[in-house]
Amino acid sequence: MYSRSSHTTWNQKKRKGFLSFTPSRIITLMIFGVTITCFSISAPAQSPNDSNSKLVNDLLRLLEKSELATRDREYKPSGLDLPPTPQLNTSRVNIDEVKDTLERFSADSSALAISLNRVMYQVPGVREYMADVLKVRARSSILADRIRRNSDLNLIAAEYGEIDQLWRVVSLQLEQVRGLDRNSKNLIASMNESDRKLGNLLQTGPQLKRTELLRQTSALANALSILVQDIEIELSREPKRYELVREGQQVEQRMVQVSNLIIDRQSYDSIKREYLAFRDSWNSFATHLRPYHNRILNRGIQRVVQQDRSIQELLWLPQDGANLQEIAHLTESLKRDVDEFYRRATLRLLISLPPANYISTSDEFYGTVENLIDTVNHNESTSDLITSFTYIEQSWKDFSALFHSVESPAALQLLDKVDNSINALRIALRIEQPSDSIDLAKLVVSLETQSTQLSIIAEQWLSTESPSFRRSTQAAIRDFSETAHELHRIILAQPVSMALIRTKSSELFERWFKVHEKISRCETREKYQLQEAAVRITQMLMDLRYATK
Structure with missing residues (x-):
């Protein structure tokens, strides 16, 4: 829990949110307030041998197995992500060096996959x-194995271009993860x-994920259009x-121009240059909007960000x-929301709540907000800002737990506003979002x-299989789908039972292992669709495991 003794600036400030309480109100609150001792159960650290780790490892194996199945075919890229056909000067390519580098x-x-799995929780x-x-x-x-059997460097270079597309993005994302x-x-x-x-050896150069980039730029243009309407x-x-x-x-038109450059397959430098110009214009525009302190506009700004x-x-x-x-703008908005809640937290409302130490809890929360304001005003580092924010959380x-039982829709709306402001920060x-x-x-x-989509794809394949295998596979998929439906019903029930x-x-995990075992036997043209669906489902199950650990 946050300790105010480490921030002496707090002791020099008034709690503005409590100035609206008269001395008599404070005395009344102190008389009926009692201290609540909060207990929290921390999940034990994951050990490599416990059941949780085994489950995650099993899911990871399924994920990789499905991915291998979708890639074990001739390389046939298409669409915007089609890398330009490499014009290799094969006489300048050291095939052994390519093999060694690809192996490494x-x-x-x-x-890396093993290392990240260890620290995932x-x-x-x-x-x-x-x-x-x-x-x-x-x-x-797969490519390392293929190059040992096939020395067609043009094919190898084309397929490596796709790996480069994916790795460049995920490596940048991982480098931003705190605590790695x-x-x-x-x-x-x-x-x-x-x-x-490898890019130099195979003369491929960096490869953009153009389809995904176009999707994101189009979404941003749409977000800007909505913001203008607002x-x-x-x-x-x-x-x-x-x-x-x-x-x-x-x-908005600057962003449309970025999308046009992607569609026209312009160079990375051209796209980057236009996007940086867009960002300059956007930052200026956002600066003009923020002083209005309009919640709907702020939400639109966050979507664009x-x-x-x-x-x-x-x-x-x-x-x-x-x-x-x-x-600074978001912190100011948070403080306004908190102040508004304090102004409306009348004594009548507080008396209706169960006995608790409202003053201590409120004082501590307000202090964390003021501490973040101090941190922002002193232009301290991002690390310090994050530390201050964790105290608020x-x-x-x-x-929130203390005041959410208040019998006032208006007060609950204000608490939701505070929660939204914290999420925006x-x-x-x-x-990263907590589990x-x-x-x-x-x-x-x-x-x-x-699972419904998986069932539709599987039916086309199962029509060629024996009746007994068809029935058992259909039953496995149906059991998985029904279990997911039951889980959804349990999640929506009140009170929620973790x-x-x-x-x-x-x-549900056990049902999925059975389904995956069945669909892994598919060798017809539906194989790749089934395994691509399996990749998506397995990833979702990993998210579910993370959220319920």
């Missing part, structure tokens, strides 16, 4: 990148070096409304540190949807 890259990718940011790391591992392993261990960092650095060397409505009485709308439309970060990764741009202007849990500071923030209901619905959720989740 493949071995490092395998070691201790470092939350790792989890979401595991699937891509395993894809790199599977694809590089030294061994993983060293392996990432080694793979980056091998990647650069400005027209929310600022309808503001003198600068038309000026802001025009500026927003200009920013999130899309911007995804595009930065796809363009391999160095990630900016925390935007102090944005953090810790005290917010107690504060988390995003701005690029802090308990995963939307379990949404995740399980996605699992149900994927013990029951874990039990049903374990049953």
